[in-house]
Amino acid sequence: MDEEMLVSFPALFECLQQDQLNEFRDIxxxxxxxEQGQFYLSLDAEDRQKLYTYLxxxxxxxxxxxxxxxxxxxxQLLKEMDPNYASDMLTFMFTDNAVDTLNQLDKKDVSMYLSIMEPESAKEIKNLLHYEDDTAGSIMTTEYVAVEAEQTVASALQYLKKVxxxxxxxxxxxxxDEDGFLVGVISLRDLIVSDEEELIKDVMSExxxxxxxxxxQEDVARMIRDYDFLAMPVTDYRNRLLGIITVDDIIDVIDEEAASDYSGLAGVxxxxVADNPFQSAAKxxxxxxxxxxxxxxxxxLIGHYxxxxxxxxxxxxxISLITGTAGNAGTQSLAVAVRRLALQANDRSFFRLILAEILTGLITGLITGFTICVLVGVWKQNFMLGFVIGFAMMCAITVANLAGSLIPMVMDKLGFDPAVASGxxxxxxSDLTSVLIYFNIAGIFMQYFIK
Amino acid sequence: MDEEMLVSFPALFECLQQDQLNEFRDIxxxxxxxEQGQFYLSLDAEDRQKLYTYLxxxxxxxxxxxxxxxxxxxxQLLKEMDPNYASDMLTFMFTDNAVDTLNQLDKKDVSMYLSIMEPESAKEIKNLLHYEDDTAGSIMTTEYVAVEAEQTVASALQYLKKVxxxxxxxxxxxxxDEDGFLVGVISLRDLIVSDEEELIKDVMSExxxxxxxxxxQEDVARMIRDYDFLAMPVTDYRNRLLGIITVDDIIDVIDEEAASDYSGLAGVxxxxVADNPFQSAAKxxxxxxxxxxxxxxxxxLIGHYxxxxxxxxxxxxxISLITGTAGNAGTQSLAVAVRRLALQANDRSFFRLILAEILTGLITGLITGFTICVLVGVWKQNFMLGFVIGFAMMCAITVANLAGSLIPMVMDKLGFDPAVASGxxxxxxSDLTSVLIYFNIAGIFMQYFIK
Known part of the structure; x- marks a missing residue:
């Protein structure tokens, strides 16, 4: 938001209070x-009612x-509008956004709005409503521009001016082509710099x-990001054009995806965004x-020991030193695995990746274990104790690393989202395995450090 | 990547092996x-050398x-090219991408390429190279289209065809305007549907x-996402147009940002992406x-007890039950706080947020504590012990929640990235505070559960 917007809000608010319709609309x-939306959302219910008569x-x-x-x-916002007003508004929205909005309502409200709507819009929306969540179909819109291969550039430009x-x-x-099959694409940039007499089929990219x-939808997001596209066509399985997905919706997908990975790592x-501590706690x-x-x-398990x-x-x-460090190592390895899965950078085989992770675990475990062995040895003046802690830590870290990379990879192979509540x-x-490793190793060597 | 691309790669590779230049270029x-880039990156050094003569x-x-x-x-890729070829390539790249590329080289290599380049391009690149990392200046490009307010729509379209x-x-x-100050914007869509005789100043948005x-750059990303822009103008402090930032670069910023938040939560x-276990371990x-x-x-601290x-x-x-649960609660509260800071949703005051977090901690602590009190009471047939564990857990969770939200907020206020290695x-x-709380509470009540 920029400063000008913040200056306008009080002025708009005053016009609203004093029923100055024309001044209001001017600003x-x-x-x-x-920014209009932000203003609308900042109003209370009574002022919003007034806005519905102004716009x-x-x-x-x-x-x-x-x-x-x-x-x-x-x-709630839709419910406070007159149903005819709301369904008119839904008709004027881009189909993908209308569908997103309707997806947040109860089924019976959706049918109600669709039944008041003019039949053509209702049909278009119904067609999109049945696509499964998180598919290309669920985020596409049907408001695209399509021309035919045999048209001239000039007639295509003329058509663009109209629609x-x-x-x-x-x-x-x-x-x-005449049957609706997708045969080519041309950017408006290329259209504009082309000779007006040429045929579309000669200037388009096939x-x-x-x-x-x-x-x-994540695969679509990845492609739009890699190819630097502004929009991408969506087809059925016979390659007939059904709609397009635009880059602004892809930004939302990427945002959503990042938030969900982050949520998974934090377990929340x-x-x-909750409104009060009770709702936060409930979540x-x-x-x-x-x-x-x-x-x-x-x-x-500790009880057994x-x-x-x-x-x-x-x-x-x-105990907490070993469980904590192994937990940190496992989380690192998990985060790297989840990220690799998200990028689909599976250029190496499953077993080579697992082997690499075990080796990484051994190396980090060895160095961390050695460090703690020295620290404990010096602190407690007991290097045997240091060795036990260090050795247990090395084993615990290796196991945690393996689990951290194996679990998301297996979840992904089984078709689950590897990021869900993973952290x-x-x-x-890893607390469990670390404790098991720790007490077993300690049990073997304990005669050496019991005072 | 789509299937056709994967089909083309072997054919391209064969042309390259058999020196079939024309067939190669056709495919x-x-x-x-x-996809061309993906093919290039899949080649070994020798074949890449051949490609530099083909393209x-x-x-x-x-x-x-x-x-x-x-x-x-x-x-490495630039170094294996002939310096003249590389600097020609940099000249033909969009300035923002050339700058990104040069930013990954040594300073002396940068000067070398700039010195062979034609002076005009070198100057443009030099102007962008000095912007600080993560600012709008560092990701903007100078290849935008600007027209003057007094032009007609037809002449603007004519100009567009040329540039x-x-x-x-x-x-x-x-x-x-004539001094380079930014006075308006018009989308190509609006330009195309406008009457050709009209003046730009009458159809543009002021x-x-x-x-x-x-x-x-994060603020820019947020604006482009909220406003659904495809590009955004960048000006100096006097409002003179310097460049534009395009949505594809913003997607990279959002990706980068998400990866860095995720990295922070995982401590890695x-x-x-490391190539071998030694590099992974070193990271x-x-x-x-x-x-x-x-x-x-x-x-x-545990040693003291x-x-x-x-x-x-x-x-x-x-011990691990209490530290683990408090750690989980602290991570939840941290993730929520970092996310809220990222969205800049600071509509409530600092102290109200902290108060809400303390209350959330108390509620979750109370319920979690009560649960564990019952579980331990039944398991160990000792409800006094259950009470001590439950009470300690409640206190530990409240403190962890408070720390989890307070620390990122304070880091943010001090100007640090709240997400760095926060998890x-x-x-x-929270291990430290939990242990302190646990043993102090246990010390007070211990006479009741010592066997």
Whole structure:
């Protein structure tokens, strides 16, 4: 947001209070639609009602096209509008955004809006509503520009002038044959610099990179990022053009994906901004309690070694040192594995990757183990104890590293998202294995350091 | 990448082996530049040398424009080219990409290439090279299209036909006055649907959203995402147009940012894909050893309570349960805080946020503590012990939650990146406070559960 916008808000607010419709619209339409949206969202329910009388459904739609993605309580906003106004607005929105909005409502509300809508728009929206979440189909829009291969450049430009306002993006023009099959693409840039007499088929590129309607949205995001595209055509399995996906929606996918990986590593949904501590707690508790129950198995395991601890209480001193360090190492290896899976950089085989991770674990374990061996040896004046701690740490780190890379890779192979709540599970699991390794090694050598 | 590309690679490779220049170029230029780049990167040094004779510096530049951002060893690639060929290629690249590439070389190599380059290009690149990392200036390009306010739409379109090929993006046309001050913007879409006789100043939008050359690239990314822009103008502090930032570069910024937040939470740089276990270990060890030394303080603290443990070895059983759970809670609260800072959603005051976090900690602590109290009480048939564990856990979670949200907020206020290596530090710190809380509470109540 820039400064000018912040200056406009109080002025707009005053016009609203004093019912100065014309002054309001003068200032309001000087703002970018995103800023209009921010103003709208800053109002209370009563002022929003006034805004619905100030703005046409189409003007409201332009605003909703930009703000829909951030809005968690979009269902409340729609419900406070007159149903006819709301369904008119949905008609004027780009189809993909209207679909996103409707996806946040109850089924019966969706049917209600679709039934008041004019049949053609309702049909277009219905077609998109049934695509599965996270597929190319679920984020595509049908407002693209398509021309035919036999047209001239001049007639294509003429056509653009006519339909340009309605399309979501006009900078790629897709070329189809008479049956709707995608046969080429031309950028508006190339169209503009081409000779007006030429035929589209002679200036278009025949190698169109496209995605299938059922493709994963993350794959689409990766392609748009790699190819630096502004939009990408979506086809059915027979290569008929169904819609396009634009770069602004891809930015949202990338953002969403990053937030979900981050959430997984932290064991909390960071996307859901809660309003009060009770809601925050309710969101965090399921993970915490699940992990707590898992941790109980570690406690039970330590319980088995209680006799050992009562003989050598010094052992208790190093439990958290070993579990903590192994947990850190496991988290590192997990994060690297999840990132590699996200980038699909699987150029090496499964077993070579696992082998590399075991070796990395051994090397880090060896050095960390040696460090702690010296530290403990000097601190406690007992190098045998140092050796036990260091050796246990090396083994614990190697196992944690292996688990950290193996688990996400196996989850991915099984078709699960490798990033879901992975961080805390790895540390909790590595607590268990670390304790097992630690007490077994300590048991073998304990005669050497019992005082 | 699509299937056609994978089919082309063996054919291209064969042409290269059999010196079939024309066949090679026929297949090669059917590929998208990104795919051309992937083919180039798949070759060994000898075949790459051949490619430099097959392709002109300009053709190579188109390819480098798309692949530069992924290429870690771009300096090696440049060095194997003839210096004149390399500097010609840099000249043909978009200025922002040439600058990105040069930024990965040694200073003396940079001067070398700049000195062979034609003076005008060298000057343009030099101007961009001095912008600080992570500012708008460092990612902007100077290949934009600008017209004057007094031109007609027809003459602007004519001008576009002439310069369209050279600009990085032509879909936003910026309008300047005679002194180079930014006065308006018009999208190519609006230009095309406008009457050709109209003046630019009558069809342009006067409210241009722009960024300053010193602005943080993350702020620019946020604006482009919110406003759904394809490009954004960059001005100096007097509002003179210096360059533009395009959406493809912003996707890279968002990706980079997400990877760095993720790396911070895991305590490892996930962006650097290492080639062998020794390099991987070298990247992970600094964090691990630093955290190990920090963990030593926790071990030292437990050492102080060794007498207590030798009297009641049951206490050792629950150390990792309490530190682990508090660590998980602290990580959750940290992730939420980092995310909130990234979104700049600071609509509530610092103290209200901290208060909310303390309350969330108390609620989650109370419920988690009660759960563990019952579990331990039933397991060990000792509800006094259960109470001690549960109460200690509640306190430890509240403190960990507070630390998890306070530390990133304070780091942010002090101007540091709140996401750097935050995850492991919080868990290690929370180990320390949890142990302190646990043994103090246990010390008070221990007479009730010593057997």
């Amino acid at each position: 309001f339409f000087d703002l970018h639609v995103y 046409s459904p189409q003007e409201m739609a332009n605003m909703f096209d930009v703000i829909e993605e951030d809005q968690e309580d979009v269902d 340009g306002r309605e399309a979501e993006i006009i900078y790629y023009i897709f070329v189809t 190698r169109v990179v496209s995605v299938k309607v059922g493709d994963d 949904d960071v996307e859901e 965090r508790l399921p993970w915490l309690v699940t992990l707590l129950v898992l941790s109980m198995s570690t406690a039970t 209680e006799a050992l601890v009562s003989k050598a209480s010094i052992l208790a001193v190093f 805390p599970f790895i540390t909790t699991l | 090669f230029f059917d590929l998208h530049v990104y 002109s510096p300009q053709e190579m530049a188109n390819m480098f424009d798309v692949i530069e951002e992924d290429q870690e060893d771009v300096d 369209g090929r050279e600009a990085e993006i032509i879909y936003y046309i910026f309008v300047t 409210r241009v959203v722009s960024v300053k050359v010193g602005d943080d 740089d996930v962006e650097e 992970r060890l600094p964090w691990l050893v630093t955290l190990l030394v920090l963990s030593m303080s926790t071990a030292t 060794e007498a207590l443990v030798s009297k009641a070895s049951i206490l050792a059983v629950f 492991p530090f919080i868990t290690t710190l």
